[in-house]
Amino acid sequence: MHENLTPEENISEAEKLELIHQMINSARDEHSENGLGWIVWGIILFVASLGTYFMLEYQLKGSFWLWNIVFPIGLVLIFISVIRRKKRQHKRSLTYAQELLERMGIGFFASLLAMIAGINLYFMTSNGTSDIEFWGFFYIIYAFWMYIHGSALKFRPLIIGAVLNWIAGVAMFVIAEMKYEMLTGAIAILLGYLVPGYLLFVQSKKLKS
Amino acid sequence: MFKDLDPILHTPLRLAIVSLLISVKEAEFTYIRDKTKSTAGNLSVQMNKLKDAGYIEIRKQFKDNYPQTVCMITPEGIKAFEQYVTNLQSYLNTKP
Numbered sequence: 001m002h003e004n005l006t007p008e009e010n011i012s013e014a015e016k017l018e019l020i021h022q023m024i025n026s027a028r029d030e031h032s033e034n035g036l037g038w039i040v041w042g043i044i045l046f047v048a049s050l051g052t053y054f055m056l057e058y059q060l061k062g063s064f065w066l067w068n069i070v071f072p073i074g075l076v077l078i079f080i081s082v083i084r085r086k087k088r089q090h091k092r093s094l095t096y097a098q099e100l101l102e103r104m105g106i107g108f109f110a111s112l113l114a115m116i117a118g119i120n121l122y123f124m125t126s127n128g129t130s131d132i133e134f135w136g137f138f139y140i141i142y143a144f145w146m147y148i149h150g151s152a153l154k155f156r157p158l159i160i161g162a163v164l165n166w167i168a169g170v171a172m173f174v175i176a177e178m179k180y181e182m183l184t185g186a187i188a189i190l191l192g193y194l195v196p197g198y199l200l201f202v203q204s205k206k207l208k209s
Numbered sequence: 210m211f212k213d214l215d216p217i218l219h220t221p222l223r224l225a226i227v228s229l230l231i232s233v234k235e236a237e238f239t240y241i242r243d244k245t246k247s248t249a250g251n252l253s254v255q256m257n258k259l260k261d262a263g264y265i266e267i268r269k270q271f272k273d274n275y276p277q278t279v280c281m282i283t284p285e286g287i288k289a290f291e292q293y294v295t296n297l298q299s300y301l302n303t304k305p
Contacts, residue, residue: 011221013297013300013301014301016221016224016297017294017297017298017301019221019224019225019228020224020228020294022228023225023228023229023232023244023245024228024229024231024232026229026244027229027232027233027236027244092236092237092239092240093233093235093236093237093240094233094234094235094236095232095233095234096232096233096234099234
């Protein structure tokens, strides 16, 4: 509509309002995601959960090794994505949502690592015989992250995914058998990460075309 | 009775700059230039007018050895923009 704006040209009040809307929406569109991060993490966690379920179901040895490799893989992926993002380009604008998400991201991952460290310390100091029920905590804290993302992006599937992960997290405290906890987690990840991630990916493709 | 529209925001380019900056915390000069589809010279002149009015802040710095101009709206600019939009809407609401 307003190609090559010049300071001299005169436009009507309605056109001015339209221009304001265009500019505000243009800046807002800067904060978008392609969903790939959600899909990659979703696949890793889904494979770990479902894999552990099958290992427990068929009584295979070393049923936790899948989970033990998730975090090193995750750390490597985070490291690669940070380097790639830095190389690609520096941000030409900083939206309020981006700033908030960056700050919350630091807080979130710090909380997550602190929880992992705390659990490890617990097992190191308590002879490893106690049956602490910690799986639900992960899903609850991930739900928090999804909810914040979904709210900032105004993307309902992520918010619904967060609610499903909250329910799954709480349910894990009453599910007695580990393998069913893993199965519940796999379903929560499938519906909470992979489906919204895929929808974000489709949405971003549509926006680009 | 119509309220006067702020002459500083009365031109499309200055209005576009302020509308863009209202939605972000800060933005680079090149980003504003691309979004408003304006020329660097024209944009620079209009931004200086907004700066002189106290509506925006311009910060010049170096990033990765390259000069970088970062712009942000001031609280005064936010107030003026909000008032401008309110006045603009009153014009439209009273038109037949």
